[in-house]
Amino acid sequence: MPELPEVEVTRRSFAEAIEGATVMQARLGKPLRWPLGREPQSLVGARVGAAQRRGKYLWLPLSLAGQGGGGLLLHLGMSGSLAFTAHIPEPGVHDHFDLLTDRGLLRLHDPRRFGAVVWSDSLHVEPAVKLLAGLGMEPFDPRFDGAHLHAGLRGRSVAVKLALLAGDIVVGAGNIYACEALFLAGIDPRLPARKLSRPRAERLANAVRGVLARALEAGGTTLRDFRDAHGVAGSFQMQAQVYGREGEPCFTCGTPIRRIAQGQRSTFFCPSCQKK
Template structure:
């Protein structure tokens, strides 16, 4: 599933290509993804201007200036398990899983979603966007200043479960997927099995810094392409090639040389070094 780094890389690739451009049309090729697609999308978007592309957690927010009333609206996009965005030319034929096109003259923003777990929703700005049910339940952004060791320690002392599933809870903090939780815990030397409430304030400082370092490094590396994720130009991310523990079961730990172990937590594979992580 595309996580925070992949969504942010997608946003960074789209911003210089599409921000400020007029929308010349839209095409939908399926009635729904996870939810029904907005009705009359072509009529809603034609002639509008894409004002800004923002990110909240794993959602991309396309802020639209509508004509002729100069009202505003937002397209809320989630890539689901297997979604990706590409910029193509009008002559590029759609493939089987290309479900939505938004045209900007000679540039087409194309949404591909083989498993159809993504979402594209229309939000009129008559009500606050962050009050939308999908936005209101999201936790803090891990790359913002509010996410630090003190904040993390305050919230973790209420959680008795193992730290890795807690770290992946989007109601607490957004966008830390399986890869990034495993790598952050390794970098901070914390076992994924340790109870969240038993992590000291000092180690919370280490963990918050490790999360920021890991996510920032992933964005700089173009994200992780382990399944379907590609950039808007079709390129692949490479962070997965520099992982210290993720999918390295049985291989030598980069820290101590002992084998990396894999266990199951909350239905997901967890990779860690029992010697380096306590």
């Protein structure tokens, strides 16, 4: 599943090229998770604004002459990807949304169709406001620190890793990145969230930011089929300290990396370096 780094890498790979473009045609293929909310052809003539990201959602503003503004809220779901190309290939069976502009074609490819393209008149009205409700703080927001994380974890009896994955304290710490951040902070993923001390919460907040920053620099993680809008794969998986390394020696202490299941997701950790 594309996580925050992959979504941000995708945004960066097409945002500059499409900003200021004029929509020439729009096409909707098979139904996605939610309906578009307006006829695709009603987008023709719209001018594209600066693409933004909130959590794992992308917001593509569109200005429609005589109709005011609005935009498309996009989500890549479990297996989706966006491509931006000057060529206009015929859509394949898994190509479910096209936005053809005078700068190129933005296409959503989504084999499992858990992704979404939804029209909203702004980010502050339905349906956008409902879809974005409950999202935690952005990890690179200056306000995200140990104090914020500690306050969010207080009173939660679930394991600290599951609290990170919930996304209502901080967005972006998906399964891979939560495993890596907890290793970097030296925290056992099974530790009850409420037992994390303020100093350890500070270390974990720093680790979350550090891991996500490195993932962005590496172009995200490509375990199967993630590519940015120009078809370039990510390489963060080559830097993983624990994720996907069950039975292999810890790079720090040599202890074999363990894998357990938490919330139906695989958790990888070093039982010696990470303490409860």
